[in-house]
Amino acid sequence: xxxxxxxxxxxxxxxxxxxxxxxxxxxxxxxxxxxxxxxxxxxxxxxxxxxxxxxxxxxxxxxxxxxxxxxxxxxxxxxxxxxxxxxxxxxxxxxxxx
Amino acid sequence: xxxxxxxxxxxxxxxxxxxxxxxxxxxxxxxxxxxxxxxxxxxxxxxxxxxxxxxxxxxxxxxxxxxxxxxxxxxxxxxxxxxxxxxxxxxxxxxxxxxxxxxxxxxxxxxxxxxxxxxxxxxxxxxxxxxxxxxxxxxxxxxxxxxxxxxxxxxxxxxxxxxxxxxxxxxxxxxxxxxxxxxxxxxxxxxxxxxxxxxxxxxxxxxx
Numbered sequence: 001x002x003x004x005x006x007x008x009x010x011x012x013x014x015x016x017x018x019x020x021x022x023x024x025x026x027x028x029x030x031x032x033x034x035x036x037x038x039x040x041x042x043x044x045x046x047x048x049x050x051x052x053x054x055x056x057x058x059x060x061x062x063x064x065x066x067x068x069x070x071x072x073x074x075x076x077x078x079x080x081x082x083x084x085x086x087x088x089x090x091x092x093x094x095x096x097x098x
Numbered sequence: 099x100x101x102x103x104x105x106x107x108x109x110x111x112x113x114x115x116x117x118x119x120x121x122x123x124x125x126x127x128x129x130x131x132x133x134x135x136x137x138x139x140x141x142x143x144x145x146x147x148x149x150x151x152x153x154x155x156x157x158x159x160x161x162x163x164x165x166x167x168x169x170x171x172x173x174x175x176x177x178x179x180x181x182x183x184x185x186x187x188x189x190x191x192x193x194x195x196x197x198x199x200x201x202x203x204x205x206x207x208x209x210x211x212x213x214x215x216x217x218x219x220x221x222x223x224x225x226x227x228x229x230x231x232x233x234x235x236x237x238x239x240x241x242x243x244x245x246x247x248x249x250x251x252x253x254x255x256x257x258x259x260x261x262x263x264x265x266x267x268x269x270x271x272x273x274x275x276x277x278x279x280x281x282x283x284x285x286x287x288x289x290x291x292x293x294x295x296x297x298x299x300x301x302x303x304x305x306x
Binding site: 015018019022023025026027030031034037038039088091092094095 | 101104105107108110111112114115117118119205206
């Protein structure tokens with residue numbers, strides 16, 4: 001039998017990735033700079049976490065220009081939202097159980 | 099994963115959700131100070147409009163005012179008060195943000211907060227000027243209260259959600275004032291001074 005706890009998602013065990021998903025789950029679209037500011041991560045660090053979440057299909061990237069400056073922003077995908085909600089439900093189940 | 103870890107993780111999630119959508123550096127103390135400014139401004143306004151400075155026997159004999167000048171003085175008092183309130187709120191929010199190890203800057207959240215605060219206020223200000231020019235002076239104080247209340251309800255999505263209760267209270271005072279029609283000065287003091295001070299004390303106690 002598959003229990004709720006199996007939904008604890010390995011992809012979200014890292015604190016930075018959890019932070020990225022938390023922020024994206026309540027904002028339509030968040031820029032790279034804003035994510036960096038909120039999470040206090042370096043460019044390289046944030047980029048690598050974003051890449052791994054993107055590879056898992058949990059977020060999408062939008063690249064555009066604001067004036068002449070390139071601006072990259074990110075949004076959560078349906079798949080990402082579902083996985084994140086299941087992760088939270090699993091955490092809540094774990095707390096209730098013990 | 100243990101239970102404590104799960105609780106910590108959920109707290110982290112909640113904090114990230116909150117700090118990415120809300121500005122939590124508004125300070126209750128700023129509410130109290132703004133309330134005091136409003137009280138001082140109302141006292142000055144009352145004195146000017148009731149001719150305290152018109153009598154040439156007073157200490158202010160050099161400042162004798164005629165009707166047209168009174169209006170100018172009242173406008174100056176209003177602008178100085180608004181500027182002082184805005185400056186105080188920004189300065190105290192900066193200080194609080196600094197204490198929380200954050201920085202107050204223009205980002206998507208603070209821009210939305212400013213937009214939803216100033217849009218109703220701007221519409222209300224225009225309406226007040228129109229009402230005044232058309233001779234409906236009694237309606238100006240209640241409209242100021244009502245539109246300010248709407249601004250507070252509007253920003254509650256982007257800051258402490260309690261701010262909407264202050265907004266509801268301002269709107270209620272404004273509607274009662276509009277119904278009563280008179281005593282605008284008293285309602286204005288209740289709304290802009292007393293309610294701010296009460297809310298400021300409540301916010302300080304709650305978020306200490």
